[in-house]
Amino acid sequence: MGARQIIRLRVVVIGSYVRMLIAPYAMGTVKSARFHQGEVRFLFQQDLRFRRFSIMVPDVWLRDSELEACERPSDQQVIESERSAH
Numbered sequence: 001m002g003a004r005q006i007i008r009l010r011v012v013v014i015g016s017y018v019r020m021l022i023a024p025y026a027m028g029t030v031k032s033a034r035f036h037q038g039e040v041r042f043l044f045q046q047d048l049r050f051r052r053f054s055i056m057v058p059d060v061w062l063r064d065s066e067l068e069a070c071e072r073p074s075d076q077q078v079i080e081s082e083r084s085a086h
Contacts, residue, residue: 012042012064017072025050025081026057027070039063049078 012018012030020026027050032043041061073081 012067012069014042016067016069017047018044018067019070020044020057020062021066021068023055023057026055027073028057030067031059034061036061042067047072049075050081 014030014033016030018028018030026044026046028044028046030042031045034041034043041063043059044057044062044067045059046057
């Protein structure tokens with residue numbers, strides 16, 4: 001019997017709550033999608049609740065491989081994250 005291989009699929013769709021892999025504290029929503037040079041790009045819009053204490057990220061078009069689906073944190077979790085960041 002051969003070794004098992006784990007395959008991770010990333011599924012990003014419009015409306016998904018995601019984080020940027022290069023900036024994990026930059027969380028937000030996929031607002032749109034388009035084809036660009038043969039690839040699908042997704043429009044990332046940062047969650048306004050995080051703009052108070054994290055780097056401001058302008059709306060940006062990203063590849064699927066640059067995003068990771070995640071759970072939308074509650075307002076309480078955002079407040080706790082802000083406290084631990086300072």
